[in-house]
Amino acid sequence: MALVFRPNRIMALSVLALLVLGGATILAARSYEQRLDSVRHTVDVQRKLMVVLSDLQDAETGQRGYLLTGKDIYLSPYRAARDQVAIDVAELEKLVADNPEQVRAVDALRPLMRTKFEELDATVALRRQGRDSEALDIIRRDQGLRTMDELRSQLAGMSARETVLLRERIAASRRLSYGLFASLAVLVGAAFAVVLLWLGHARRDARALERAHLAEVDANARLRQEAAERESAEGQVRQLQKMEAVGQLTGGIAHDFNNMLAVIIGNIELARRHSDDAVRLDRRLLAAQDASVRAATLTKRLLAFSRRQALEPRSIDVNGLVAGMSDMLLRTLGETIRIETVLAGGLWRTFADPAQVESAVLNLVVNARDAMPEGGRLTIETANTYLDDDYAALHPEAVAGQYVMVSVTDTGHGMSPDVAAQAFEPFFTTKGPGLGTGLGLSQIYGFAKQTGGHARIYSEPGAGTSVKLYLPRDYAVGRAEPVEALAAEPAPGSPDRLIVVVEDEDSLRRVSVESLRSLGYTVRHAPDGETALRLIEELGSVDLLFTDIVMPGMTGRQLADAAALLRPDLKVLYTTGYTRNAVVHNGVVDPGVALLPKPFTVEQLAAKVAQALH
Structure with missing residues (x-):
């Protein structure tokens, strides 16, 4: 609530009076500070007078101690005091330079001190020569005593004059302090009067503010209590959801793997029973192989969802990649679905794994096809896109920046908001039993996040679905690489090519060796x-x-490094089933490294070996 004030002539005069009183108070304070400085100066002079007297007494004490004992230890304080008194007198002279009477008193001290120290020096010298009686005669004359009395008298006179000055200055300071306090009292009173005028207008608003503050405090207390209760409840819900998600994921994995293992085991057993029938044997082995490949694909999709797959990114032109997939997409969609491509001109390059981008587009196209069983239209679009801070604030999983966008839009049955919210979850599917694993979209989501991008679903029941994949823009210059044909037929092996296979798992080593030999290579x-x-x-x-x-x-990396010392031109192809290792960092294969993830088929092995030897 705003406070409203109505200034008038009385208020203006009051403010002016406050300013005048404030200026007078400042002048009085400065004058008071000057008086305090003069008081401190007088105290300093008196302190220095006592120091000079103490120096003289120390010198005389040292001289007497030496005359009585003859020990040189008494000469040290004597000499120190004799040297220090000259310094202290010079400082005293500076302190009283503004007082002519005290300056004359300092001038009178000098010949007296000179006479005193001449006497002290003479007695010390006689004692050092062993002429003790002569030294005592000088002392018995009482000349030194009379000189010391005159010095004390002179110093006492100076101290008395300073005491008089001190009283006068203290009295003046006290008078000024009374005036200063009076000025301050008047200033405070005037300020208080002005404040009362202002408070007359503000009191009503202050009461309202106080009531509002109390209401706010009470509301905040209730909100904190509700927030604590909600946080506790949300924590319990999150834990339940986490356990439910783990259970769903584990159940889905177990279900799919059990099915595939059942197919593999059943077909292998049937193959053994019908080993004498070549046709039935081949059919059973193909079925087992197909189930094995589906199991391998399942693990790759799980790795993609968990962002643990080994990526081999490069600078790619998404328009060229989509255009190169046209024949395959037409075969996938069939004749009842019309496909349209809207490829943006001047499209930025993106730094991503081309095989995974192609797999993501193909997955989206297959999902779109399944959503249009009676036919429809499918649109693949590319565009340069900027996700701003507002978008990132609404979607915490996204990072603001420039992206290459690839979208796949269908005219199918669409999804409700609840279904769309779960579409990226693993093993979530709206298809019937045996028609989908529920890992296609989760694989795309994991790939997008691992690449540094983003994925979103836009869908309405009856209006179709659009899935947008945002891949980060590649800002690097001069690293454009052509997208290789992923399914290119590898060149046949040659016995002149010698390959060394290293694998600690005996059965897997035997399979790799026999596969390479079947391809025509010489293997050790x-x-x-x-x-x-x-x-x-x-x-x-x-x-x-x-x-x-x-x-x-x-490890394999250590072996390759050691082998390079023996054979610098040796080419290396790595294989692994574990994505976090010496050649894969942050989910990306190190530059210049050839990697074949496990499990692999003979065709994949042949292609990778040919590529590594190229």
Whole structure:
């Protein structure tokens, strides 16, 4: 509530009077401070007078001690006092320079002190020469006593004059302090009167403010209590949701893996029973292989959702990637769905894994196809997009910045808000049993986040769905790389190519060795890094080192570094089932590193080996 004041002539005169009184008070305060300085000066003079007298007495005490004992230890305070008194008298002269009478008194002190020290020096000198009686004769003459009395008298006179000055200055300071206090009292009284005038207008508002403050305090207390209760309840809900999510994820994984393992185990057992029937044997093995590939795909999607997959990003043109997928997309969609592409001109490049971008687009297209069983229209659009701070505030998982946007929009049945909110969750699907794993969108979401991007779903029941994938803009200049054909047919192997396979798991090592030999390569193998190093040294010429990364003792990265010292031109292809290791950091494969994630097919092995040898 604003306070309203109505200034008038009385108020203006009151303020003017306050200013005049304030100025007078400041002048009085300055004068009072000057008087206090003069009082402190007088005290300093008196203190210095006592110091000079103390110096003289110390010198005389040292001289007497030496005359009585003959010990040199008494000469030290004597000499120190004799030297110090000259310094103190000079300082005293500076202190009383503003008082002519005291200056004359200081001038009268000097010959007396000179006479006194001549007597002291003479007695000390005679004592040092062993002429004790002559030294005592000088003392018995009482000349030194009379000189010392005159010095005391002179110093006492100076102290008395300073005492008179001190009383006068204290009295003057007291008078000024009374005036200052009176001025302050008048100033305070005037200020109080002015404040009373102002308070007359403000009192009503102050009461209202106080009532509002009390109401606010009470409301804040209730809000804090409610917030504490809500936070406790939310914590319990979050824990329940976490346990429910873990249970859902675990149940989904167990369900899908059990199904796939059942297929694999059942087909292998049937294959063993029908080993004499080549056609049935081949059919069972193909079924087992298909289930194994689906299990491998499931683990890759789980890694993608958890942002643990090994990415191989490069600078890519998304328009070129989408255009290159046109034939595959047409085959995927069929004839009942019309596809449109709206590719932005001047599209920025993005730094991402092209295989994962292609997989994400393909997943979105398949989802869109399944949402339009009776046909429809599918639109793939690209654009340069800027997500501002307001958008980031509304979507905490997003970071403000420039992005390359890829959207896939369908005219299907759409999703309700509740369904759309869960669409990115793993194992969540609206498809019937056996028609989907519920990991496609969660894989896309995990890939977008791991790449530093963002994913959003926009959907309305009956109006279709649009999924937008935001990939961070690549600001680097000059690192544009062509997108390789991901399904290119690798060149056949050659017996002239020697590959060393290193794998600590015996069964997996045997499979890798037999697969490479079936591709036409010459293969030698080792169960660990130390054995592999000795083998490489014995062989002399090796074209490729195909090594697991996580092994007991020497890791694959350590083996490759050691082998490079023996064979600097040796090419290396790593393999691993664990994404956090020596060649993958923050989910990205180190530059210049060739990596084949486990599990892999013979075709994938052939392609990667050919690429590494190229």
